[in-house]
Structures are given as structure tokens and as C-alpha cells.
Amino acid sequence: MNAPLAHPLLRHWPITARDALPQALWSAAAIAAATGGTASHDFQAAGVEMDSRDVKPGDLFVALKGEAMDGHRFIAKAFEQGAVAAIVDRPVDFPHVLVADTTQALHALAHAARDRAVDAVRIAVTGSVGKTGVKEAIFACLDRASRGAAHRSVRSYNNHVGVPLSLARLPARAKFGVFEMGMNHAGEIAPLADHVRPHVALITTIAPAHIENLGSLEAIADEKAQIFTGLVPGGTAIIPADADHADRLVAQARACGAKVITFGRAAGADVRLLDAIPAAGGGALITADLGDIRVCYTIAEPGDHWITNSLGVIAAVRAADGDLASAGLALAELGGLKGRGARHTLNLADGGQALLIDESYNANPASMRATLKALAATPATRRLAVLGSMKELGDFAEAFHRQLTDPLAEAGVAHAILVGAEMGALADELGKASANPLGKGVTFTHCETPDQAIAALGRFGLTQGDAVLVKGSNSVGLGRLVTHFTEHART
Numbered sequence: 001m002n003a004p005l006a007h008p009l010l011r012h013w014p015i016t017a018r019d020a021l022p023q024a025l026w027s028a029a030a031i032a033a034a035t036g037g038t039a040s041h042d043f044q045a046a047g048v049e050m051d052s053r054d055v056k057p058g059d060l061f062v063a064l065k066g067e068a069m070d071g072h073r074f075i076a077k078a079f080e081q082g083a084v085a086a087i088v089d090r091p092v093d094f095p096h097v098l099v100a101d102t103t104q105a106l107h108a109l110a111h112a113a114r115d116r117a118v119d120a121v122r123i124a125v126t127g128s129v130g131k132t133g134v135k136e137a138i139f140a141c142l143d144r145a146s147r148g149a150a151h152r153s154v155r156s157y158n159n160h161v162g163v164p165l166s167l168a169r170l171p172a173r174a175k176f177g178v179f180e181m182g183m184n185h186a187g188e189i190a191p192l193a194d195h196v197r198p199h200v201a202l203i204t205t206i207a208p209a210h211i212e213n214l215g216s217l218e219a220i221a222d223e224k225a226q227i228f229t230g231l232v233p234g235g236t237a238i239i240p241a242d243a244d245h246a247d248r249l250v251a252q253a254r255a256c257g258a259k260v261i262t263f264g265r266a267a268g269a270d271v272r273l274l275d276a277i278p279a280a281g282g283g284a285l286i287t288a289d290l291g292d293i294r295v296c297y298t299i300a301e302p303g304d305h306w307i308t309n310s311l312g313v314i315a316a317v318r319a320a321d322g323d324l325a326s327a328g329l330a331l332a333e334l335g336g337l338k339g340r341g342a343r344h345t346l347n348l349a350d351g352g353q354a355l356l357i358d359e360s361y362n363a364n365p366a367s368m369r370a371t372l373k374a375l376a377a378t379p380a381t382r383r384l385a386v387l388g389s390m391k392e393l394g395d396f397a398e399a400f401h402r403q404l405t406d407p408l409a410e411a412g413v414a415h416a417i418l419v420g421a422e423m424g425a426l427a428d429e430l431g432k433a434s435a436n437p438l439g440k441g442v443t444f445t446h447c448e449t450p451d452q453a454i455a456a457l458g459r460f461g462l463t464q465g466d467a468v469l470v471k472g473s474n475s476v477g478l479g480r481l482v483t484h485f486t487e488h489a490r491t
Contacts, residue, residue, distance in 0.1 A: 150174065203224050271315040388476030
């Protein structure tokens with residue numbers, strides 16, 4: 001290999017080993033061997049990244065090409081950020097590995113990472129609701145027990161690019177790897193499962209997310225069940241006993257030769273809820289029957305849905321031969337994720353405090369009902385809800401939005417701020433309810449944009465003891481409202 005290039009952007013980033021960087025993940029020779037490419041220089045990469053904006057010092061940048069974007073345009077930016085090399089399909093004036101196709105090279109690197117981590121138990125997680133939170137919870141449980149030897153998909157890297165990228169980041173000495181898998185259309189889960197080839201595959205639940213593209217709950221269940229096709233021989237399928245079409249999932253798992261473990265509240269569940277006692281701060285003390293033993297643990301996350309989620313987490317940890325005692329400690333400490341249940345205390349101008357619950361990253365009919373139910377259990381002087389449109393519901397959209405009327409009333413919501421065109425159906429239904437003198441009217445404001453919602457919540461005015469739920473599909477942009485009120489808490 002040649003000596004390091006003297007490109008001006010590389011003056012502060014020597015290509016040889018650097019004591020200030022994390023332990024090397026990939027060498028130039030290993031990348032070339034895995035991808036069938038040719039390395040231009042010697043280097044050690046501490047990470048793998050596909051977005052130049054997210055590159056950290058020591059990363060390998062993969063210049064992916066899509067229909068509307070070519071990562072080669074951002075190579076200089078990646079090196080400005082600290083990249084040590086790039087995977088490219090044409091020679092460049094930076095240290096690189098030259099390959100025929102960068103997407104296929106990423107897949108090859110992912111498979112090489114999978115195959116060299118011989119001690120790693122791989123867990124795959126999918127489901128209509130809760131997969132990111134469950135993935136993070138499983139990781140927290142296993143990472144605690146293995147003293148930092150667990151790995152997982154970051155954020156929601158769960159698609160045809162995110163899964164192989166997450167797999168390519170798997171350290172050779174990892175003991176566990178937890179990977180999230182998502183889909184919008186039929187045929188997307190099986191290739192992801194084939195990349196990971198999990199030892200354990202978990203489905204959180206089945207709900208009408210992406211029903212616009214799949215058409216029915218049966219089709220959604222069938223697509224989610226494709227995760228079992230990638231299981232290694234003798235692998236374990238973990239299935240929600242309480243979900244719609246659970247029997248359908250079990251049949252498909254067994255057809256793949258999997259060992260089946262069910263979890264939930266149903267009498268026949270293998271990991272079954274025996275008791276859930278509300279705990280201070282919104283969590284719960286859980287007692288569960290695992291068949292041969294009973295376990296008792298605390299969860300920090302509020303809501304009935306997290307009680308069920310925790311049973312799936314416990315099932316996955318046990319199937320992966322993880323430590324249940326460490327899992328219990330991790331679940332007791334697990335906090336909400338940004339956009340997925342994080343709770344913020346807002347300091348108000350009058351000296352009071354209000355609670356803001358950030359569920360702004362995603363929404364579908366099941367998760368809306370679950371979070372509204374959790375809001376109902378949250379102590380508050382008043383309960384408010386900022387709800388954004390639920391996307392990808394197709395012809396079902398109007399009905400599903402209208403059906404949120406009762407959950408809002410049952411949650412004791414005093415005022416709802418509705419954002420987006422699809423929320424017009426709920427606004428219409430709430431208008432009818434408020435006009436009925438015998439009804440449980442919820443006052444509301446209907447907005448088109450997050451900025452209008454920010455103004456509407458500001459006009460409404462928060463007071464001591466208020467609890468505000470913010471939830472909607474990510475494309476609605478309600479994260480901006482969360483940022484506004486958390487960064488400008490004194491209003």
C-alpha cells in the first residue's frame with residue numbers, strides 16, 4: 001500500500017493508528033478482503049458511517065448511491081468531519097477502498113462483521129409499535145450484564161440501509177447484537193433478517209401501521225413474520241400472545257423451524273404477567289411467570305404497553321442466555337427516548353412547572369391509544385394533548401382519526417391541539433361531541449403546521465401541574481414544538 005496522502009484536509013488526521021480514537025473496528029486489509037475491493041492506503045477505522053453529517057473522527061465513510069443522491073459528492077465533507085477512509089466506486093484523492101458497487105460492499109462488510117463475531121448472540125426486533133423502545137431495553141439489559149459487550153442499531157436504523165450499516169458496526173468481540181427491523185411494504189423484512197441471521201427474533205405487536213401499503217392486519221402479520229425466515233437453525237421466535245393474529249405468527253414461526261416463546265397477559269403465554277402494581281414516578285412493579293421460575297422487577301417506563309413490552313424484553317434476554325437479575329436493574333433505570341416517551345419538566349414563567357411527554361417521532365392508531373391511556377394515568381392538574389396526523393393509513397385514515405374521540409375523553413384531556421390535514425376528521429368528531437349536551441366534550445384547536453401549534457399552545461398557556469402529550473407521525477414535525485418548549489421553558 002502507498003504512503004498516506006498529503007491532501008490538505010488530512011493534515012490533522014494521520015492515517016496510522018491514533019491513540020485519541022476508539023479501538024479499531026476495521027483495518028484497510030480487512031475491508032478489502034470482505035468487499036473484494038482494493039485499498040489505496042493503510043488505515044484503521046473505528047466506525048462506519050453513510051451520512052457525512054454524522055461522521056466522527058476515525059470513521060469509515062461509505063459513499064452510497066441512490067436514485068436522487070450520490071454519497072461521492074460528500075466525501076470531502078466526510079473527511080472534514082474526521083473520516084479516515086471511504087468506500088467508493090471510483091478513485092478519489094483520499095484514502096479509500098475501491099469497489100464495484102458501494103451498496104453491495106456495505107452488505108459484504110455487514111456479513112463479514114456478522115461472521116467474525118463468533119461469540120455474539122444476535123437478536124432481531126420488529127413490530128408495528130414499540131420496536132425501537134424494546135430494542136433499546138434489550139440492549140440495556142444485555143449491555144449491563146456483559147459490561148459493555150453489547151451492540152445495537154442506533155436511533156431507528158431499521159431499513160435496507162440502516163440494518164447492514166448497524167451490522168457492519170458490530171465489534172468482533174461483541175457478546176450480543178440487537179438489531180431493529182422496520183418495513184413500509186411487503187417483501188422488506190425477509191432481506192433484513194437474512195442480513196442479520198438472528199438467533200432470537202421478537203415481534204412486539206401487530207397493529208394497523210402502514211396499512212395503506214399492506215391492506216390488512218393479516219398482511220401486516222404475514223410481513224412481520226418474515227423475520228423468522230432469517231433465524232439460524234434452532235433459533236427462537238418470541239411472539240406477543242395478546243396481539244391480533246398471534247396464532248398466525250406462531251404457525252409461521254414453527255414453519256421456519258423455530259422454537260416459540262409467547263409473552264403477554266393471555267393465560268397460555270410462556271412469559272405471563274401475574275401482577276403489575278403502579279410505582280412512584282409512573283412505572284410499575286411487575287411479577288411474571290416464566291414457566292419454571294417467577295420473577296419480580298420494576299420498570300421505569302409508564303403505561304400498560306410498557307408492562308407488556310417488558311415481558312417481551314425478559315423473554316428475549318432469557319432466550320439470549322442473558323442475566324435476568326441485570327435485566328431487572330436495567331429496566332428499573334431505563335428512561336424515555338427522545339421522541340418516544342421522554343419526559344421533560346418545563347419551568348414556567350410564574351414559577352410553576354408542567355410536564356411535557358415527547359412522543360413526537362411516530363404515531364399509529366395503537367400507539368395513540370396506548371399513550372393516551374398512559375397520559376390518563378399521569379398525575380396532573382390538567383391534561384393537554386398535541387396530536388399530529390397519523391400517516392400511511394390510506395383509505396382507513398378518516399375512520400382511525402375519528403376513533404380517537406373516546407380515547408381523548410377517557411384520558412381526561414381538557415384541550416387538544418390537532419395538527420395536520422388528516423386530523424380534520426378528529427376535529428369534526430370532537431366538534432360534534434362538544435355540541436352534544438350529554439357528551440364529554442373536549443375543546444380543541446385545529447392547526448395546519450407545527451409552528452401554528454406552537455403558537456396555539458402558547459396562547460392556551462401552561463400552568464402549574466399541567467401534563468402535555470405531544471404525539472404524531474414524524475413527518476408532521478412536532479419535534480419542533482418539543483424543542484421550542486424545552487429550550488424556552490420559561491414562557
